[in-house]
Amino acid sequence: MDKKIQIKGNECPVARSLEIIGDRWTLLILRDMFKKKMKHFQEFLSADEKISPNLLSNRLKKLTEYGIIENKLYSEHPPRYEYTLTPLGRELGPVLQSLWDFGKKYTQS
Amino acid sequence: MDKKIQIKGNECPVARSLEIIGDRWTLLILRDMFKKKMKHFQEFLSADEKISPNLLSNRLKKLTEYGIIENKLYSEHPPRYEYTLTPLGRELGPVLQSLWDFGKKYTQS
Numbered sequence: 001m002d003k004k005i006q007i008k009g010n011e012c013p014v015a016r017s018l019e020i021i022g023d024r025w026t027l028l029i030l031r032d033m034f035k036k037k038m039k040h041f042q043e044f045l046s047a048d049e050k051i052s053p054n055l056l057s058n059r060l061k062k063l064t065e066y067g068i069i070e071n072k073l074y075s076e077h078p079p080r081y082e083y084t085l086t087p088l089g090r091e092l093g094p095v096l097q098s099l100w101d102f103g104k105k106y107t108q109s
Numbered sequence: 110m111d112k113k114i115q116i117k118g119n120e121c122p123v124a125r126s127l128e129i130i131g132d133r134w135t136l137l138i139l140r141d142m143f144k145k146k147m148k149h150f151q152e153f154l155s156a157d158e159k160i161s162p163n164l165l166s167n168r169l170k171k172l173t174e175y176g177i178i179e180n181k182l183y184s185e186h187p188p189r190y191e192y193t194l195t196p197l198g199r200e201l202g203p204v205l206q207s208l209w210d211f212g213k214k215y216t217q218s
């Protein structure tokens with residue numbers, strides 16, 4: 001992973017990270033991958049927060065373009081993909097963990 | 110801080126955290142407070158990402174309602190407020206730090 005993701009025009013590392021993952025749906029998809037080991041489009045759709053198919057598809061595409069996740073065709077008829085974190089994507093573990101820790105300790109449902 | 114923030118209807122700690130801070134502008138404001146020690150409305154407006162006054166005002170209000178930040182009147186004519194992190198807000202440090210670390214290590218401008 002010596003190749004860095006290029007986010008033009010922003011000198012701040014936090015702002016650059018947020019260009020990639022600074023939206024609620026993206027972070028919920030990453031949670032589903034990290035914590036719930038989800039891999040399939042239908043599984044992400046079934047999460048409690050009820051992401052729409054369009055949004056899900058848009059966010060998976062964006063994460064794939066950034067190299068955070070990758071997809072593999074696992075069924076041809078009908079075509080179905082499996083989404084997994086890349087080694088780069090797994091480096092986002094501490095972000096997800098810190099959100100989990102804060103939520104666990106300082107919020108309740 | 111024995112009183113937890115109540116986020117109804119969500120069993121997932123990550124999702125509850127994201128209800129509070131799961132949007133780019135909110136996280137940029139928190140960055141300005143944590144990393145740049147900003148306190149004043151005009152300072153937040155001047156950050157590189159150019160948040161609009163309406164959005165800024167909306168996000169500061171939301172963070173205040175959740176008890177993440179607090180404001181203090183520091184000038185009466187005209188009325189001006191100073192915004193600071195509460196002890197609860199400071200517990201978000203690891204979230205900001207993990208975003209900084211990822212951005213620093215794996216992205217470039």
